[in-house]
Amino acid sequence: MPDRPRSRRPWTFVLVMASLGAVSVPGIAAGHDARALVPTAGPARYTTRGVVKSFGPERKYxxxxxxxxxxxxxxxxxxxxxxxxxxIADLAPGDKVRFTFTATDDGRRRIDAIAKE
Ligand SMILES: [Cu+2]
Structure with a gap:
């Protein structure tokens, strides 16, 4: 198999960078600023501690x-x-918990594991 012509690679690079949002366009600068507030791209998992305050209807959250x-x-x-x-069935307001959750691209936070401390 012959190598691809090298002259095509810079163009491919620009297309890839544009698709990743790495090439800035003045018209969408505000969108880039908003995205800069989101620390990671794609689902990310975190572990932290906290205190249970309240529940949503039917304990949906x-x-x-x-x-x-x-x-x-x-x-x-x-x-x-x-x-x-x-x-979260046995949790009550005031409980101290340690938990791991996944933050998804659509702004949701799903609990992977949670336990009282
Ligand atoms: Cu928060």
Whole structure:
């Protein structure tokens, strides 16, 4: 198999970089700024501690005051979705927990594991 002509490679590189959003275009500068607030691309998993504050209807989610999450966000209260109802069935407001969750591209946070401390 002969090598591909080298003259084509720079063009391919530009296409790849453009598809990754690495080539800036003035018209979409604001979009780039917004994305810069998201620390990682693609699903990312984090482990942290927190205090259970409240639950959503039918325990579809749990609001947890979490500690600083390195590389993700500072301490705050936010919602996390269990993967199954049994994951958070025995939790109550005020419980201290340690948990691992996955942050997905669509802004959801799914609990992978959670346990009282
Ligand atoms: Cu948060």
């Amino acid at each position: 749990v609001n947890i005051a979490h500690e600083d999450i390195d590389g993700y966000m500072m301490a705050m209260t936010m919602s996390f979705e269990p993967r199954s109802a049994s994951q």
